[in-house]
Amino acid sequence: xxxxxxxxxxxxxxxxxxxxxxxxxxxxxxxxxxxxxxxxxxxxxxxxxxxxxxxxxxxxxxxxxxxxxxxxxxxxxxxxxxxxxxxxxxxxxxxxxxxxxxxxxxxxxxxxxxx
Amino acid sequence: xxxxxxxxxxxxxxxxxxxxxxxxxxxxxxxxxxxxxxxxxxxxxxxxxxxxxxxxxxxxxxxxxxxxxxxxxxxxxxxxxxxxxxxxxxxxxxxxxxxxxxxxxxxxxxx
Numbered sequence: 001x002x003x004x005x006x007x008x009x010x011x012x013x014x015x016x017x018x019x020x021x022x023x024x025x026x027x028x029x030x031x032x033x034x035x036x037x038x039x040x041x042x043x044x045x046x047x048x049x050x051x052x053x054x055x056x057x058x059x060x061x062x063x064x065x066x067x068x069x070x071x072x073x074x075x076x077x078x079x080x081x082x083x084x085x086x087x088x089x090x091x092x093x094x095x096x097x098x099x100x101x102x103x104x105x106x107x108x109x110x111x112x113x114x115x
Numbered sequence: 116x117x118x119x120x121x122x123x124x125x126x127x128x129x130x131x132x133x134x135x136x137x138x139x140x141x142x143x144x145x146x147x148x149x150x151x152x153x154x155x156x157x158x159x160x161x162x163x164x165x166x167x168x169x170x171x172x173x174x175x176x177x178x179x180x181x182x183x184x185x186x187x188x189x190x191x192x193x194x195x196x197x198x199x200x201x202x203x204x205x206x207x208x209x210x211x212x213x214x215x216x217x218x219x220x221x222x223x224x225x226x
Contacts, residue, residue: 033213103161
């Protein structure tokens with residue numbers, strides 16, 4: 001069974017640019033969550049999508065956005081990049097059924113460097 | 116602001132010993148509690164989850180929850196060098212997919 005696939009794995013951008021990251025969840029998983037991981041702030045929740053709808057959103061500025069497609073694949077976009085956006089962006093998928101533990105299966109992440 | 120606190124370590128234990136990892140949380144409305152393990156350069160993977168006060172055992176791992184004290188712990192018995200990793204405590208107040216993570220405790224098991 002294929003795991004969570006994130007692309008690209010590594011990318012370098014300059015301040016002011018925008019970036020789009022992609023995530024393909026485990027087959028059958030309908031929930032996709034995004035997290036940012038940095039050495040200083042650790043893992044922080046960005047947002048969760050389920051059935052193409054954003055269900056929850058973390059405390060990040062509006063420059064961070066996302067969407068989910070009908071096949072459950074998800075993208076997140078960061079506009080007007082800042083140096084502080086340099087991080088590992090992790091996508092996690094989940095079955096998200098009632099009674100399910102909500103176990104998150106993380107992808108390997110997309111490492112973004114902003115110069 | 117919801118906070119999850121962990122001792123950052125590093126924590127070193129000899130092979131075969133018990134490793135004890137601790138976590139406190141600030142939100143009394145928290146309902147679900149998770150321990151993730153993250154090897155260097157890898158993504159987090161779930162080890163244990165616990166919802167009710169008391170102990171929950173799974174193999175060499177035991178999670179302990181005390182909601183009155185807002186305290187969660189993870190015990191690793193018969194620690195192995197392969198257990199060397201960063202252990203992340205995570206807490207949820209609603210959706211189990213919206214987790215607040217602690218900063219992690221780096222564990223090293225010495226052969």
